[in-house]
Amino acid sequence: MINKVVTDADEAIRDLSDGMTVMLGGFGLCGIPENCIKALVKKGTKDLTCISNNAGVDDFGIGLMLQQKQVKKMISSYVGENAEFERQLLTGELEVELIPQGTLATRCMAAGYGMPAIFTPAGVGTEVAEGKEVRNFNGKDYLMEAAFEADFAIVKAWKGDTAGNLVYRSTARNFNPVMAMAGKITIAEVEELVEPGELDPDHVHTPGIFVHRIFQGKDYEKRIEQRTVRPAGSVNGVK
Secondary structure, rough: OOOOOOOOOOOOOOOOOOOOOEEOOOOOOOOOOOOHHHHHHHHHHOEEEEEOOOOOOOOOOOOHHHOOEEEEEEOOOOOOOOOHHHHHHHHOOOOEEOOOOOHHHHHHHHHHOOOEEEEEEOOOHHHHHHHOOOOEOOOOEEEEEEOOOEEEEEEEEEEEEOOEEEOOOOHHHHHHHHHHHEEEEEEEEEEEEHHHHHHHHHHOOOOOHHHOOOEEEEOOOOOOOOOOHHHHEOOOOOO
């Protein structure tokens, strides 16, 4: 069995260079590859096209890369929590492609499945459809959307083994499984790295065949994007 372990994030992204297209797993700040993002910031790789559900916040996640002007184009679904992203968009410093969330996920999945394109009704008749082929199936119009082509997919899992099999935890599963299938090179950082055979096969979400490099991350912050709590002593928010 192939051992896919690398020492750390720096080694994992060693050949990720300027101008590449990179998928980054996570949803908001949940399940993002914190170690690899920090390594990319330290390395200073620039002119990147980033495919991610969102752009993090100003001082965390992909927001750190935006601060360093490392991102040339952002392909995302939701970007509402990042003021620096907004500033770069409005000043023309950053190219942005906003995509319906289901379309984003399915274009990732199509890449993993080896499908060149998908058809979706999302966006028909809107700006999303400009310049794209529309076909009619059974009386309904659908947009043709191309599968993504990413040089790297970088994901974060809860547990993984040295052969690359991955288990995600709860909502951190989000975009990570579909992106893990889709990169030409997939890097996985995990909270706990174990030996083959220690993971229950029924619990594996991403088979190791999709993963090329894996390492055990450290110092995870796991920030919460929007924290909502009820007042002390209240029941259903009412005292």
